[in-house]
Amino acid sequence: MALHAVDDIDDAIDATKSFLFPIRRGVWLRMAFVVFFIGGGGVGLNNLQSVGNVGDFGGPGGPGGPGGPGGDFQLAAPLETVVSLPGTLAAQVAGPDVPAGAPDELLAGAGLLAFALIGLFVLLFLAYGILSNFMEFVLTQALIDREVHVRRYFSEHVGDGIQLFLFRLALGIVWLGIALVVGAAVFFLALGGEMANVGTSSVLALSGLLVVVFAVLAVSYGVVFGFTTVFVVPMMTASDEGVFSGWGRLWGSMKREPKQYLAYLFFSIVLQIGVGIVSAILGIVALLVVMIPFGLGALALYLVLQNTAGVVAAAVVGLLGLLVLLVVSALIQVPLTTFLRYYAMLVLGDIDADMDPIPEVRSEIRAE
Numbered sequence: 001m002a003l004h005a006v007d008d009i010d011d012a013i014d015a016t017k018s019f020l021f022p023i024r025r026g027v028w029l030r031m032a033f034v035v036f037f038i039g040g041g042g043v044g045l046n047n048l049q050s051v052g053n054v055g056d057f058g059g060p061g062g063p064g065g066p067g068g069p070g071g072d073f074q075l076a077a078p079l080e081t082v083v084s085l086p087g088t089l090a091a092q093v094a095g096p097d098v099p100a101g102a103p104d105e106l107l108a109g110a111g112l113l114a115f116a117l118i119g120l121f122v123l124l125f126l127a128y129g130i131l132s133n134f135m136e137f138v139l140t141q142a143l144i145d146r147e148v149h150v151r152r153y154f155s156e157h158v159g160d161g162i163q164l165f166l167f168r169l170a171l172g173i174v175w176l177g178i179a180l181v182v183g184a185a186v187f188f189l190a191l192g193g194e195m196a197n198v199g200t201s202s203v204l205a206l207s208g209l210l211v212v213v214f215a216v217l218a219v220s221y222g223v224v225f226g227f228t229t230v231f232v233v234p235m236m237t238a239s240d241e242g243v244f245s246g247w248g249r250l251w252g253s254m255k256r257e258p259k260q261y262l263a264y265l266f267f268s269i270v271l272q273i274g275v276g277i278v279s280a281i282l283g284i285v286a287l288l289v290v291m292i293p294f295g296l297g298a299l300a301l302y303l304v305l306q307n308t309a310g311v312v313a314a315a316v317v318g319l320l321g322l323l324v325l326l327v328v329s330a331l332i333q334v335p336l337t338t339f340l341r342y343y344a345m346l347v348l349g350d351i352d353a354d355m356d357p358i359p360e361v362r363s364e365i366r367a368e
Helices: 004-020 025-040 079-094 102-145 150-156 158-190 200-239 243-256 258-305 308-351 359-367
Strands: none
Touching (some): 004 025, 004 359, 025 102, 025 308, 102 158, 102 200, 150 158, 200 308, 243 258, 308 359
């Protein structure tokens, strides 16, 4: 029996090329906008890494200085001077023409501004996550129609987007609940429900079991989430059915053709790794090409002006560079995401023709 997951790789490349090439600026820009909202909007957006161990600038107090590890800590002034330093600074800041409470007011204002910015970031993050559910259908409809109409597709699939959002939310809650139940069971059954029994030895003894259990949970969650995105969403888009009825049809097909779906799962992971490598390489190139000129421009403005206007101008140029980088990164993701989505829909239609979301695309590329 032929494996559709192998045979459809070339067809997915052909479908991607016939849709995106020759390049049409409007199609690519609208696709970049949509792809940005479904998580492909830039290299590193979904792989944020924290930066630690910052602060060694080669001076005292860094890791290599007297205040760092291995150094002897000594005060450079009498203790009384150090203790009175905050009051002295506050008096100097206040001065005769500045109210004594000004530093406290500035700190309070800075704190409110920080909380406002954090709140705004959280709201934007939530809005981004909610909109991604609707953009899944905009992307899929664009790949089916081979045209991109963001507002029209969005309005046509508002109900589908709400269904997908609620399904994903319920899925996350269920899997989180299962993980908590497993953790509680381990705590009460293996550790007797006593925090005193939680220690290095007990954690090491249970680590193998916990790793296996949570790996199973993570993999199963990923499969359900991923199959919903690449299989059920196209079925909902093409046939106007709900997420549960779509999963019902998909589950029946999976029971009839388990080998085909397992093959897709394996090859899709391999292709995702390959696409990730290509994306990372192109992202690094984009970072260098875009940020070097913008960075140099911002630095030049600051050095030439060397005042508040220079700082503002440099910040504006830097933000403009980040915006350009986001756009370029989203454009990089357009053909990669298109290929992966066409690949999944081609495999789905070859496994079960009744669930094929792109019969016209399939006929067109195979006729050619």
